[in-house]
Amino acid sequence: MSFLIFSGLTVREAQRRRILIVALIMGLAFLLLFAVGFHYVYLQMEKDGVTGGQQGEIITSFMLTAGLYAANLLIMVIAVLVSVTTISGEIDSHTIDALITKPVRRWEVVLGKWLAFAVLLAIYTLFLAGGLMFIVYLRAGYSLDNVPAGIALMVLQALIILSITIAGGTRLSTLANGVLAFTLYAIAFLGGWVEQIGALFRNEAAVDIGILTSLIMPSEILWKKAQSIFQPQLTSNPYTAGPFAISSQPSDLMIIYGAIYMIFFLVFAMWSFTTRDL
Amino acid sequence: MQPVIETRNLRKEFGRKVAVADLTIAVQAGEIFGFLGPNGAGKTTSVKMLLSLTAPTEGTATLLGRPLGDRLARARVGYLPEHFRFHEWLTAAEFLDLHGRLYGMSKAQRDEAVPHLLALVGLTVRADTKLGAFSKGMLQRIGLAQALLNDPELVFLDEPTSGLDPLGRRLVRDIIKELRQRGTAVFLNSHLLSEVEQTCDRVAFIRDGAILRTSTLEAFEEESFPVVLRVGQPTPELLAGLAIFAAHVSLEQANGRITLHLDDEAQLPRLAAWVIEQGHTLYELTPMRLSLEERFLKIVGEDASEG
Numbered sequence: 228m229s230f231l232i233f234s235g236l237t238v239r240e241a242q243r244r245r246i247l248i249v250a251l252i253m254g255l256a257f258l259l260l261f262a263v264g265f266h267y268v269y270l271q272m273e274k275d276g277v278t279g280g281q282q283g284e285i286i287t288s289f290m291l292t293a294g295l296y297a298a299n300l301l302i303m304v305i306a307v308l309v310s311v312t313t314i315s316g317e318i319d320s321h322t323i324d325a326l327i328t329k330p331v332r333r334w335e336v337v338l339g340k341w342l343a344f345a346v347l348l349a350i351y352t353l354f355l356a357g358g359l360m361f362i363v364y365l366r367a368g369y370s371l372d373n374v375p376a377g378i379a380l381m382v383l384q385a386l387i388i389l390s391i392t393i394a395g396g397t398r399l400s401t402l403a404n405g406v407l408a409f410t411l412y413a414i415a416f417l418g419g420w421v422e423q424i425g426a427l428f429r430n431e432a433a434v435d436i437g438i439l440t441s442l443i444m445p446s447e448i449l450w451k452k453a454q455s456i457f458q459p460q461l462t463s464n465p466y467t468a469g470p471f472a473i474s475s476q477p478s479d480l481m482i483i484y485g486a487i488y489m490i491f492f493l494v495f496a497m498w499s500f501t502t503r504d505l
Numbered sequence: 506m507q508p509v510i511e512t513r514n515l516r517k518e519f520g521r522k523v524a525v526a527d528l529t530i531a532v533q534a535g536e537i538f539g540f541l542g543p544n545g546a547g548k549t550t551s552v553k554m555l556l557s558l559t560a561p562t563e564g565t566a567t568l569l570g571r572p573l574g575d576r577l578a579r580a581r582v583g584y585l586p587e588h589f590r591f592h593e594w595l596t597a598a599e600f601l602d603l604h605g606r607l608y609g610m611s612k613a614q615r616d617e618a619v620p621h622l623l624a625l626v627g628l629t630v631r632a633d634t635k636l637g638a639f640s641k642g643m644l645q646r647i648g649l650a651q652a653l654l655n656d657p658e659l660v661f662l663d664e665p666t667s668g669l670d671p672l673g674r675r676l677v678r679d680i681i682k683e684l685r686q687r688g689t690a691v692f693l694n695s696h697l698l699s700e701v702e703q704t705c706d707r708v709a710f711i712r713d714g715a716i717l718r719t720s721t722l723e724a725f726e727e728e729s730f731p732v733v734l735r736v737g738q739p740t741p742e743l744l745a746g747l748a749i750f751a752a753h754v755s756l757e758q759a760n761g762r763i764t765l766h767l768d769d770e771a772q773l774p775r776l777a778a779w780v781i782e783q784g785h786t787l788y789e790l791t792p793m794r795l796s797l798e799e800r801f802l803k804i805v806g807e808d809a810s811e812g
Contacts, residue, residue, distance in 0.1 A: 229607065229609075232603070232606050232607060236592075239594075239595075240592065240594060243595075321588035321589075322590050322591055322592055324584075324586040325586055325591065325604070325648070326607060327558070328557070328558065328582070328584045328586075329579065329580075329604065329607035329608055330577070330579045330580040330607070331607055502560075504519075504559040504560060505553070505558040
């Protein structure tokens with residue numbers, strides 16, 4: 228159970244390096260900004276008398292989706308930033324040498340760190356996404372469907388990028404690893420949009436490109452899946468959901484694929500770190 | 506008795522570069538073993554193979570009688586890395602506690618060992634100081650304490666005194682002496698030869714990844730006995746006559762000093778008597794002992810000082 232020592236150490240590092248406190252304060256600032264903005268938009272909607280009907284729901288949903296979208300992006304970036312140096316940095320600085328010459332298995336270092344970041348990212352996702360939903364519910368009485376399942380998909384998405392970054396860190400330098408993770412994310416992001424726009428115009432080639440990029444990196448597809456189960460009716464219609472519309476419905480199989488993908492990279496990271504020379 | 510380290514033809518290649526060509530050594534229990542060589546000779550790579558940080562390309566080895574990488578063996582080994590960088594956001598006491606947990610020590614064992622080791626390396630007052638505020642010498646001390654947490658049977662010290670001031674070096678020497686008394690074997694990687702000379706029982710010289718020679722320090726003392734001789738007028742006859750005492754006789758023209766290697770100290774009075782019998786005036790007859798540094802340069806070669 229030595230991996231739990233490394234989990235504890237990773238959480239303590241995040242705390243000592245003030246990652247936790249800064250993330251908390253900035254997360255609160257993010258939620259506050261959203262609350263203030265939403266309050267004034269909704270105030271205007273009340274004045275204009277459009278809160279009750281479909282138009283009110285569309286605007287409320289649009290604002291919440293925009294907030295979740297920004298939160299999602301933030302979680303992805305944080306997932307890369309906190310984990311990008313965790314293995315490669317300790318290899319470069321040789322802090323790892325005194326740790327893994329102890330009677331521990333090398334994969335326990337990887338698993339322990341992964342687990343710590345996974346828990347922190349899950350809590351952070353819950354905090355940001357849950358905070359946004361709570362604000363909208365308090366002010367407008369509007370709530371999304373399938374909240375636990377949707378948030379779980381957002382967390383899975385963060386864990387995928389975490390696994391890739393940790394796997395990259397066992398072999399690549401910190402900077403190269405950051406380039407890898409962000410580029411993969413950008414490819415998935417772009418592919419997702421190509422797929423959606425392609426579906427809108429019924430172009431199969433464009434849809435296929437999107438599916439292919441989702442297989443290479445299933446992050447964006449899981450976000451889209453989360454979005455579509457949060458708001459099944461609104462998001463399927465490009466005229467009500469605007470840029471957040473989902474014309475090409477992500478398959479449920481993609482959730483299983485995403486989970487396998489995450490486990491594959493975690494196991495690869497454990498193997499890769501175990502077999503490399505230090 | 507089984508050696509604590511035994512390697513057979515251990516070899517490590519990084520791509521086409523051979524870092525260690527052929528490492529065959531045996532270190533006995535309780536022995537202080539010096540591993541000497543110029544920079545880039547393969548010292549650190551050898552230690553890394555023994556500690557399973559790096560996998561050997563060929564060859565076999567055992568540590569405390571168990572195959573390399575065995576966790577039970579590692580539980581009885583201590584290691585101070587050459588690049589001692591530790592988590593700077595931990596305090597000294599937290600750092601030792603963490604490493605104690607990694608050794609699988611219970612809370613009670615750690616609570617006893619941590620203050621003891623902080624005192625041993627003179628850092629008791631710094632127990633709650635973060636390592637980020639430590640000087641290089643203090644980091645090396647805490648690193649040394651970390652290597653002794655589990656009361657090991659074998660300790661690897663990779664350049665343990667390179668960052669230390671004279672007081673720190675003395676501390677390391679004293680700790681090594683204490684380890685010797687406790688029967689702990691020490692594998693000391695160093696190029697500070699005076700340190701090695703004062704602490705080690707046996708040394709191995711390595712260059713270009715291969716062991717050139719392994720010997721006890723006592724054996725070095727016994728093997729030859731250099732003497733410097735200065736007489737009034739060294740004649741060719743005198744130099745020829747000295748050959749009865751030693752095979753190699755050399756005259757330094759500038760100062761008239763003659764160097765020769767006797768087989769043992771007992772020849773000294775006879776040599777003095779013989780020189781006077783030949784009608785020479787004897788100004789100086791000085792027995793010389795080669796320092797380890799001189800031996801190092803002789804064995805490893807002065808041209809290999811750059812690695």
